[in-house]
Amino acid sequence: MPELARRLNERIDAIVDRTLAGYHPDVPAPIAWRTEAALQRATIRFVQAVAGALETGHPENATGRIEVAGARGALERDGGGAIVAEHTRIAAATLREAELLLQEYPTEDNALALATVHAVIDEAQAAVVRGTEYVRESEGKD
Secondary structure, eight states: OHHHHHHHHHTHHHHHHHHHHTOOTTSOOSSOOOOHHHHHHHHHHHHHHHHHHHHHTOGGGGHHHHHHHHHHHHHHTTSSHHHHHHHHHHHHHHHHHHHHHHHHSOOTTHHHHHHHHHHHHHHHHHHHHHHHHHHHHHHTOO
8 A cells, every 4th residue: 555655745734724723722622732742743653654654554654653653652641541532632643644545546456445444543553552561560550
């Protein structure tokens, strides 16, 4: 899926905008959201990791950097819940952009392409959780 990966990277700004649009000051949130700049950086890193995994066709290639993000989020924030919620929003924005790209630029097998995007995002989300678990285990908070 190298073509889809390239196009996702080209649409990072749209994915950032879609992620940020999901936040509104009048909507109470159960967790404190990070600054716009921090969310932008997190979104860029997430999309780049997902695109890298799509380029190779191996979902597990998305894990390393995203596990680190999960661990960092667990250390900096609430032990991991906020970073998992944040990455869920980023994943949703990334998935939506991938769906739009597949409508605009159909592949030979859009069903396979979309299933691959889902698998990569599933792996990325699992990596965030693993990163938070590493921190909990190291701190003895299981």
